Amino acid sequence: MGRENLAGEALILLRSRLCNPKFIFSPFSDSPDSNYSKLKFILSSSVTEACNNSVLLLGPRGCGKNAVLELVIEDLLKEYPDMISVIKLNGLLHSDDNCAVKVQLDTLLYLLVVAIVLTYLNIFVTRECGLAHKTVMFVLDEFDLFAQGKQRLLYCLLDAMQSVTSQAVVIGVSCRLLERDFERELAVAQRRMTASRASSVQREPHPHRRVKSRQIEPHRCQTGAQSEPIGALEGQSKSGEADPVLSEPLQSPGLGAKQDRTLQTYRTLQTLCPEHRPKPRKLGTQKDADQLLEKRVRSRFSHRKLLFLPPSKEDLQRLIKHILVLPTDSSLPHDYVVEFNAKLLNILAKERFKQIIDTLSNSDSTCSNLLRFLFSAVCHMDLKTGFLLIENFKAALSSIQRQPKLEGLKDCSILELYMLVCMWRLEVREQDSYNFNSVMKEYRSIHDSFQTSDYYARNVCLRAFEHLLERELISFMDHRGHNQSTEFRPAKLLISYHELYQGLKSYRSCPIQISCTNETRTKGSNAAVSSRRKKGRQQKPNRFNVNHLKFAAWFAAVWIEEENLVPSVLGKGILNLFPFHP
């Protein structure tokens, strides 16, 4: 009984840790080359030297941009009380003025907003900043959303920064990563990989790479990397300002050492979604956070960027330890804490645990994913014994990494599977568009040739079809034609053949006919499939599994190397998969 209480207490402690981003990112604050230190340096220098500044924090979601920023601001507020005032704006919340204005009344309301902003700024600036010598920090979360439309707010902010004698710092936070940055990253990773392969020496983890994030100093890359295949760096005129903090060489998170497995995973990915090739996006629709800025806004923005990347393997380990090890100085009894920690460390050292973490970070190595995993693992803890077991982590892994489409397939009834197989057969036949009626025709022909016992009336099939739509295993081709009835709207499959095949294989009581109709069909039409794949590479617009997307980035580098393909052909497509990019 007492043990259960203890375990409950420990559980609450762990859960509250996991829900507190500040706690999670605090261990990274000590090392000198962390983003924390750099950001703090930038901000504190602009406070002390009374200068204006602007900085952009970039990185995928869940890498602690905001948490680190919070930590820094908290520290600064402590260090320089009464000198800083922070204004936080979130693009999701506050950019709708812009949107609304853009959509509705053009100039009138617009000017009003601008006037308000301006007066606000003036008052603020003169009263607060001018008189009290305060530094105003504007934190713009979801920065890219502010960059929509005419960017009056940004312009006003940045302009006011330059014109008024006071100090202000604009901090943009965005997950729209620069493609160029990313490509550069990839190229460097690739180079290093080649190097490591040539010397056939396993790369030791870089001694400085203890922090999960690093930066790119664009200028350096441009000049220092002649061999870089993708180096179109334009609009970076201002970015070359020499800043000692920003000139750390690039690192990649252990890619070289891991290439074989990565490649393997990539192949699995390839088999998982062979048809889901991305279509190259139109250039121009694809802009990164700072390219979105208008010219005059951009000219006022100092292109200082901090890049936040997912933590490396060692950092992950460190992070896990940091989170899960119970403190000895808490209200929990000492014996329990010691035992708990000993067991935990034992687990962490196990090879099996490392495998689990590898599987996890292969799909998504961001901190938020790790947190979710740990949270789930902690929730699986048996309160009776009161200790974490390796089984908890295994269970958590399977509950976090889900394959929704396969799950959906498992839930389908036999008739729904028939519908899917019919649609697949139609797709193999390269029928450009098909709707329920053609599926029904196919269903009838299957019935005629195989004499299945599952032959149902049209309306029952229509219901099955609608269920599939509801499950989002299939969808309509277009969003037009809402006034057409379901039967006539062209539809498409949202799952690949392999998913379908896997689903059918794992289906408990799948009738033999379905699987064999499926088999014969594909065997006979391999050519059709491959031509379709080719087509898919160009135009297949299907949805992707998010996990697939997240994989793809790192594989790109490996793949480019392995297949000796020109990066510009391949890289573009794969890069578009990268989750930072819309």
Place this chain on the structure above:
Amino acid sequence: MGALNNFSVGRWLTVGFDYPKSIWRVELTTSLQLSVPDIFLQQLAGELFNQNYRILYIFKDMGKEESPQVVTRRTTRSSSSSTPNSKNLETTKSCNPQPMTINDLVFGDEPISFDDLISSLPGRRSQIHELVRLLGPLNSPTIPLFIYGGTSTGKTSVVLQIFRYLNRPFVYTSCRTCYNPRVLFESILNQLSLHRKDVGNGYSSAKRCERPSDFVNLLREALLTVVNNLKGHLENSSSKKSIGRISGKMVYLIIDNLELVREWDKSANLLPFLFKLYAILMLPEVGLVYISNTSPDTYYSDTGYIEPIPVYFPDYTEEDLRQIFLRNQANQKLYSSFLEVVLRPFCRTTRRVDELSAAFSPLFKKYCEPLSDLGISPSEEMKRRLFSHLQPHIMPSLNEVFKISSRPSSEGESNKEKANRQGCTQRLRGCPAIDEIDFHMSTSAKYLLISAFLASRNPATLDASLFDSTGGSDNRKRKRNSSVKSMEHKEAAEQELLMKGPGTFPLERLLAIFQCITSVEEYTLEEEEPGTNSLGVESVGYKGGSCPLEGSTRYRSTVSEDMALKVII
């Protein structure tokens, strides 16, 4: 999705219950005016949309005195979710609602034990365990949860029942009833600030809130007050030990039917906002639970979002279904022998409880027909006899999606239901029983239907040759001729028809064809006006527009060929 009233009335009527339309309307409005707590209305409406026939039960409850037996007779999971309804109905009847207290944030009914929780929701054991684990012990912060699974897999019921078991305060909103951001935001705020819409405040919300930015501020404020109240409440109850039914100082926000948000305007910003709400609020005392029909990967947006922890509710297996259907049956043995016969074949088409229960109830009646005493437990021989009695009915019922038991009202039918009805009359393809249409249709309506069918299926260019301007006396024959002529094009046309569906036509054309047909049958044109009205709803899909005779409204006939043939006969 339109407002609650119109939509639900339409849906309700199409089921063909015995209630006249007016009663339904009155019921609905009274319940609204008595200002039932939000959660009831939301549940009601959620159910309205999910499963048509449930409403009947709810209103039976309303009509009779509150009788738990009626409720428990329900065969589906709704038996659990209906209990709050009956409780809330009580408060409705009292007509003099108490001012809401913080206790209203927990589940209305008496708390249940964990065993009851498990047994009341068959087939959901592992999901319940997982959710309870994820929600964690008292006062433990939680990462947002994302519950997903197909329709009618018990997501909402399980979550609500778990909160009933845990006795923790929560706020439930469904994106189905809250059909735009403003209603959603205000509903959450109303519940949190314990505000009830009534005559006194003119059915207005506690706060007007349209934008996410306002919402965040108001929500934070409201949550902080609630959390403080809860803390105070805890202290009080620990000293007095009398009131404390509510436990914990966490507040949970449950957002149901999240998939609908994707259809809203500006959903591109709203969805990431909802997913990020936890991070934006930064209040550890708030737990968020999202419930959705579709899997997390369907929410993937431009810049990604912070993913909550997924919890999957798979469809019920056959064994689960057996347990569900056996619940609350008077004669378990009889019903289980019935299920042995029907469950397996039906599961091949659908495994949804709502659809199955609709199909089973008439079948079970059939099954029981030869029995005089419903209480007996059937012997092997009896089972065989019953089976052979039932067998001929299984196949037809498998091929039906919709059974209309009472006389159908021909008014107010939308396209969709029309299609269903069509299916109902259309028997199994194997035995093309050309039976009469099973509802009454006036002759002029039939003619209108036919002319609409013709107008939709034939290209307008053919009209002149089919019907001459004199209103040709032998248009039937001519039509046949022309169809012979176009035999060679038939294949292509058929393909096109398969893909494109029936065409649209303006009203004038319909009337012209109608005139041509009726002039043969010596019909006067007086019928035209009332005819048009019924046509608007009967067979033709509106494409918008208010007045059917004016403007350029175009129509489309969705009647199938079989149906048209039947009408002619």
